[in-house]
Amino acid sequence: MFRIAPYLFTLLFLFSCTKVEQYEDTPTGNFETLWSIIDTKYCFLDYKAEEYGLNWNTVYRRYKRKIADDMSTAGLFEVLGEMLEELRDGHVNLYAAHDVARYWDFREGYAANFSEEVQAGYLGTDYKIASGLRYTILPDNIGYIYVPSFSNSIGEGNLDECLHALALCHGLIVDVRDNGGGNLSYAETLAARFTNERVLTGYICHKTGPGHTDFSVPEPVYLESSDRIRWQKPVCVLTNRSSYSATNDFVKIMRTLPLVTVVGDRTGGGSGLPFSSELPNGWSVRFSACPSFDVDMQHTEFGIDPDVKVDMTDEDRLRGRDTIIETARKLLAQKK
């Protein structure tokens, strides 16, 4: 027994160790690291292969040819940035000291459907601010809440005060246009004020291994009703292509609620929870790691269609009118 003990120990040691590939800080090493991170951890490779024919192995072969160990830092950044663009994902970024590689086509190729100048005409100058919320009452007794970001905290006290101030309104507009996302929990805190019961809002899963199909069983995600002030009247949620990430998730939740109508343009999408990693040269990379689905187990990575599709017209914009807000006001007036 004592004779075989050292061999047994060595065997166990070898068995317990996993080789983790470490690349050199060279253009080739950085390229290999980045490609490998996406290959093993990015969560939409299979879905995007179905949607538009993305083949990550082909991407490797195509971009590997553009890498040379004597290339400049700027040149390497450009090639790696182009490679990441193949993913068509606003959550994918490459951060270097001199630049950030990004994919913003989900909104840049579409109508803005939002103007701060026009919105200022509705908010006025005496609107109230409750942490991340700006709110006022429009002349036809409709409450208007603008949520510019879910990065700013939205506390229960803020929501109590805001909804209390708007309590006599006969309808409410929640405007999340140009809201690029932030913290999912703030989006859920806000949404919890619009339901009286626990509702299924979608599913979430995560990768369980490096394979493109290694995923956990999707778990249902429920929205718990808030035990504080809850809104009981019709609501319109306003969206545009810049409603992205946590905002996309907010819209996904709100559209499951009976009193809610989504008005405006398709959201920008961004349904993967982003993770971070890094390259040997110190550049940081962000990518979608955990996919979430709607109640029908459908991806919302490329956005959510509104219930009422409306674009802001140039004519209205020039007259200081917001076509999307006006449509929502009409809808709420009909439901009075």
Add this chain to the structure above:
Amino acid sequence: MKKLLLSLVVIIGTLQGMGAQPLRSDRFEEFTLSLGGGYTGLLDTYLSPLHYGGANVMLQSERFGQLPCQSGRWFAQSLFILHGDYTTPRPSGGLTIGGMADYSYTYYYEPRLISPWGKFRFFVGPQGQLRVGGIYNLRNSNNPAQFKLGVNLAVSALGKYAFALWKTPMSVRLQADVPLFGFAFAPDYGQSYYEIFYLGHEEDCVHVTAPHNNLSLRTTLGYDVQFRSCTVRLSLLSDLYQWRLGRQQYRMFAHSVMLGYVNNLYHVMRDDEARRYIPY
């Protein structure tokens, strides 16, 4: 998570309970407090594919004493190590700050050995280990940190050799701890802490650990030297801890040089005090 907490209570509680008997009124006890620093190497594939390295600081508190039994061959050791480190990848990039509190309780038996080296003593016994800590990566977004929690049943061996040089009493000691079986918390391969703690999807986060996925070793090589009535301990603490859980790898090795003060206590108690006494 419940399984993990339950096993924590059982392992530590059992070993504590075994030691929680009144000691002899003429009990000998050694208390050591050491402080030191050194190098930590770190790989946590949940946070980064790169190896990190940097400085660490360690604080170690140890109590070692004899338990009351007829044979006089049973001892208990209570060991607490507080470990902090600051690491970066080479050549540049991120930065992690880590901290770990490591408590272990060992129940030692001193077998009868005919030692050819004179005052050599050898102890061996079961050890309960609890490790709680975390690593925070300052660059990451939704995966900025790793929470570490592990409970282990380990085996520990301790050898001591006392000698005198230039009429000065000295001793060298070597302790080795190897975890055998336990439970550990670790997120799944691509699982976020939002999913675990906010949505409560924590079912897959508690893992059974054994040498095939947790082959770790902690050794302490110490040298005690007595100056007048004071004993000083110079030691080298080496801690290799690795997990391969949820198809991810965590490997931490820390080497620290420690300088400590040893306090040898000889308790003289009344018998009724001794009966009420609960050792550490």
